[in-house]
Amino acid sequence: MKVLDFFRKKGSGEVAKDRLKLLLVSDRANCSPEMMEMIKNDIIAVISKYMDIDAQGLDVQITETESDDSNSAVPVLFANIPIKDMKHKPTR
Amino acid sequence: MSEVIVITSGKGGVGKTTTTANVGTGLAMLNKKVVMIDTDIGLRNLDVVLGLENRIVYNLVDVVEGKCRLKQALIKHKKYPELCLLPSAQTRDKDAVTPEQMIALVEELKQDFDYILLDCPAGIEQGFKNAIAGADRALVVTTPEVSAIRDADRIVGLLEANEMKQIDLVINRIRMDMVKRGDMLKVEDVCDILSINLIGVGPDDEQIVVSTNQGEPLVGTNCMAGEAYLNICKRVMGEQVPFMDLDAKNGVLSALLKIFKK
Numbered sequence: 001m002k003v004l005d006f007f008r009k010k011g012s013g014e015v016a017k018d019r020l021k022l023l024l025v026s027d028r029a030n031c032s033p034e035m036m037e038m039i040k041n042d043i044i045a046v047i048s049k050y051m052d053i054d055a056q057g058l059d060v061q062i063t064e065t066e067s068d069d070s071n072s073a074v075p076v077l078f079a080n081i082p083i084k085d086m087k088h089k090p091t092r
Numbered sequence: 093m094s095e096v097i098v099i100t101s102g103k104g105g106v107g108k109t110t111t112t113a114n115v116g117t118g119l120a121m122l123n124k125k126v127v128m129i130d131t132d133i134g135l136r137n138l139d140v141v142l143g144l145e146n147r148i149v150y151n152l153v154d155v156v157e158g159k160c161r162l163k164q165a166l167i168k169h170k171k172y173p174e175l176c177l178l179p180s181a182q183t184r185d186k187d188a189v190t191p192e193q194m195i196a197l198v199e200e201l202k203q204d205f206d207y208i209l210l211d212c213p214a215g216i217e218q219g220f221k222n223a224i225a226g227a228d229r230a231l232v233v234t235t236p237e238v239s240a241i242r243d244a245d246r247i248v249g250l251l252e253a254n255e256m257k258q259i260d261l262v263i264n265r266i267r268m269d270m271v272k273r274g275d276m277l278k279v280e281d282v283c284d285i286l287s288i289n290l291i292g293v294g295p296d297d298e299q300i301v302v303s304t305n306q307g308e309p310l311v312g313t314n315c316m317a318g319e320a321y322l323n324i325c326k327r328v329m330g331e332q333v334p335f336m337d338l339d340a341k342n343g344v345l346s347a348l349l350k351i352f353k354k
Contacts, residue, residue, distance in 0.1 A: 011274020016238050017281045023238075024245050024285065 029062040029075040036060060043079060052085040096198050096208045097328070098227035100251075102243030104214030106235045107264040110300060110309075111321075112211040113141045115231070118311035118325035120175035124206040127166065127176040129197075131223040132213035133188055136180035143307025144169065144177055153181035156193045162200055176205075186218040191225035198226030207328075216250060224251065229258035231291065231328075235265045236277040245286055260291035262324065267296045268339045292324035295338045 040060045047053050059080040067074040099112045109130075116128040130138035133153065139145045150165035155178070162178075169175035181188065201208050212223035224230065230251050234244040244261075251259050263282050270276035283290050297317035303310035311321040316338065323333045 013236075013271065013274050013277050013281070016236075016277050017285065020238055020241055020277075020285050023242060027242065027245060028249065 025075055026062065039077075043081070047081060051083050054082040054084050057082040094202045094206050094208060095229065096202070096210070096227045097229050097231060098210040098212050098224050099231045099233060100212035100220065100223065100247055101214065101233040101240070102216065102247040103234075103240045106233050106240050107262075107294065107300075108214075108233050109137050109141050109211055110304065111231065111233050111262055111264070111294075111324075112138060112209050114309045114311040114317075114321040115325055115328065116207075116209050117142075117169075117172070117175060117309040118322050119207050119328065120169070120172040121312055121322075122325055122329065123174070124329075125174045125204065126207045126209065127178060127201055127205045128209045128211060129178045129201075130180035130211050131189075131194070131219060132211065133180050133184050133186050133219065134182065135213065136182050138211050139167075139177060139179045140307065141304055142169065142177060142309065144179075145307075148179045151179045151181040152197075153184050153188045156189050156197065162197070186213070186222065189222050191221055194222045195226040216246065220250075224254060224256065227256065229260070230256050231260055231262050231324075232286075232288065233262045233264055234282065234286070236263060236271075236279075236282055241277070241282060241285060248286060248288055259288050260327075261286060261288050262292040262294065263290070264294040265296040266293055266338060272339075290335075291327050292320060293335060293338065294320045 040058060043060065044053065044055050044058060048055075057080075059078075061078050062075055063078050065074060065076045097115075099108050099115070101108050109132075112128055116126050119126045128138060128142075129152065130136050131152070132138075136151075139148060144167050147167050150160040152165070154160045155162050155165045165178055166176040167179065169177070198208055198210075208226075210223045210227055213219035232244050232247055232251070234240045248259060261283065263279055266279065267276055271278055279290070279293055295316045297315060299310055299313075299315045300317050303313075309321075310318045311325070312318055316336075319336060320338075323336065326333045
């Protein structure tokens with residue numbers, strides 16, 4: 001490595017690499033909007049059996065997180081489901 | 093046993109046609125029987141890159157529609173009689189041909205040729221589907237730019253979904269001066285990001301423009317790109333060829349500079 005590199009900010013090649021790595025995770029994981037909608041509806045149906053949720057405020061998306069056993073990022077399904085009311089007696 | 097190879101990229105202008113012309117010519121130089129098919133219906137270019145544009149009588153669509161026999165449409169190369177081109181139609185659309193027709197065409201060509209190269213159009217629509225239909229393996233061409241790499245990744249995904257048996261990567265237009273400055277993605281970075289097997293690295297060589305102007309592929313000539321393409325041909329044939337040092341051509345001045353920079 002050249003001495004000069006210490007004084008220089010990150011090269012644009014490095015910036016491109018970082019941007020691409022992030023971009024491709026979402027590109028690869030991205031399923032069709034129709035499928036995301038289906039996943040969302042199924043989650044609503046299942047959770048609603050046990051508690052009262054705010055279907056409008058539901059947020060489901062695919063992002064990435066650090067993997068536990070390696071340094072690489074792995075895709076995760078992120079779901080934010082606001083609960084309106086806990087049903088004390090499950091429906092079964 | 094003949095092999096059917098599609099040359100594809102997703103993004104336009106990264107060097108699919110140039111790669112097809114040079115790999116095809118190079119394989120013929122290595123004594124293989126080769127046919128190149130231009131599948132870019134409506135925007136044909138492989139003929140002009142090969143310098144065969146004045147000899148077209150029939151084209152791909154004529155063959156598929158039964159207006160002529162396959163042999164009548166094949167154009168033999170001036171220098172290499174074992175090298176043929178099946179040109180595309182200039183005044184038709186992509187949907188003039190179906191994937192099934194492409195598979196049948198390729199099957200017929202397998203009887204006479206060792207290598208069948210399919211020059212794929214840019215994009216992921218009908219033309220792409222036609223081009224990959226009959227192929228056993230793919231060369232994905234990209235450049236060290238974010239847009240080309242993103243498209244290449246999408247293409248790899250689509251090829252995998254279509255059960256392509258072998259997918260190899262060609263990285264084109266590398267500029268070592270920019271890589272050294274840190275202003276261009278390194279070959280290793282591109283391979284790391286796309287995680288497919290690397291089969292060739294092409295330098296951004298002015299000679300490519302010169303050779304395209306003249307309609308004579310530069311594969312095998314004494315320049316960096318010429319060597320790089322011949323190496324790709326050998327690797328396509330299964331030979332183990334080490335990757336050349338794209339930085340080697342520099343003169344005394346840059347050699348001195350390098351010493352000082354270390």
